[in-house]
Amino acid sequence: MSRKILMCGNEACGEGAILAGCKFYAGYPITPQNELIAYMGKRMSEINGVFIQAESELAAINMVFGAAAAGERAMTSSSSPGVSLKQEGISYIAGAELPCVIVNMQRGGPGLGNIAPAQSDYFQSVKGGGHGDYKVIVFAPSSAQELLDYTFMAFDIADKYRNPVLILGDGLLGQMMEPVTIIKENYKPEIIEKPWALTGCKGRKPNIVRSFFLGEGALEEHNKRLQEKYKTIASSEVRAQTFNLKDSEIIVVAYGSVARTAKAAMEQARAKGIKAGLIRPISLWPFPSKIIKDASAKAKKFLVIEMSSGQMVEDVMLAVNGKSEVDFYGRMGGGIPTEEEVLARIEALA
């Protein structure tokens, strides 16, 4: 059975969570993700789930910690300043190895910034954000449909690795309305047993959920185990889209909403006879470094487009490792690179 619905990205994201069997949501209002908290309030009451409008972002993320510890599929969402507040909780969730989904519909920063779309939380998302050596799996959808699909998938992946998964969108994706197709049969969440969850110790030894390891060498061992897990994730969960890589001399790299602009500009450049291609990282951690590295063997130049002062460009440069030239074009503080601007930059490189 298939349904095609016109919905905004925030709502599509929420529906993806519901389809995945998310039964717990806690959030705090912040623009531009308010449609999501409202949608979860409505849908949770329909499916008999738990919806809590928390007193703060801190409480919301720690409620997600609790719900996840109790074995429930749980989610919270916010936008940049709110996600900063959640970082403490995300570190604890990663440390205690709890599965959950966190959504960040980014807005301009730093500080209170503004409410326009931005991609300036890349570092925060993929390099840790909170304290300690940990990794959050980060997916960057670029449409309402993908917001639904990747949020759905995020719950299975979170459970599989007992790790938080971040859906990194922006205000543009969250608020833009697009048709979304829901083919019911395509959304069958995996049921993953959680013998570690807190359910009361009937018939088994007590379970303890913690990120605290005091004994001699215990925390080092815990960290080694986490790093092993991250290695497995890094080798299994890389996702990217590539266009025209075979003969490209200039490769544009962009993620999220701005990847659509970059793709359109790349196609225009092609029409003008420029051998341009596109790599669109979908998983930002793990980053598709190998795809970029392999492409750098042939392509002469890379052009990274971001709605930031240049954050992902550092990971592209690490992947390219000096083999090709890496150029960057970005807009900040809510500025959105236009197709014309990106095309002009490609033409300048050609």
Add this chain to the structure above:
Amino acid sequence: MKKKNITKKAEVKAEEKLVLSRPASLRDVEMHYCAGCGHSIVHRLVCEVIDEFKIRERVIGIAPVGCAVIAYEYWDFDVSEAAHGRTPAVATAIKRVRPDNIVFTYQGDGDLAAIGTAEIIHAANRGENITVIFVNNGVYGMTGGQMAPTTLAGQKTSTSLAGRSLRNDGYPLKILEMLAVLPGTRYLERVSVHSAQEIFRAKRAISKAFKTQIENKGFSMVEVLAMCPTYWGMAPVQAADRIKNDVSLFYPIGVVKAY
């Protein structure tokens, strides 16, 4: 009289009466607490109550950040940690997800009355059906005896060397009385563990608090005035006397709110 030899086993058993044993919910391990600390008493009381209600297999405890951070090493049931002060938020979610479990937080005064003030007020105000055991010893014990929100006026700590100054540090916080005005709270009582008599009363209060939750009546909290001889700079007996003669005058022992 005629039977001098009364070594028959059955007879001996009949004369013996078990009056006290380690609660099943309390692990048989050595605790890390200092001599004269109130925590070990409160741990035991909680476990006795859990045993008496026969809820060990249903209970989920939330350990704080503070001296009781490794309470799960002592309790023999499911336990979660929580970030400093976020304990009631974690408990809220666990109880909402698993309403048939009995969920309690165990928090100190730094955790509950300073960094976690927002969480405790809002969990109480939502009327969450959870139980809060609030151990108030007036200092930050784990970090070396700094001033807490509950530190009494004039009390010397490592961050109030000249004694707590009301002008600089504000007034000691009476959390129970603050929560009493919230319609969401059902049962609030302040007790102490400075004497055997008070320990009995404390256990009654903890039992009542868990009963409140078991009967789905809503938010319950017991504040336990506890000794910290180490950071009060006193011998354990003196510390117990200080609660009787000083601390309990500012934080009166008794029921603050009951249904």
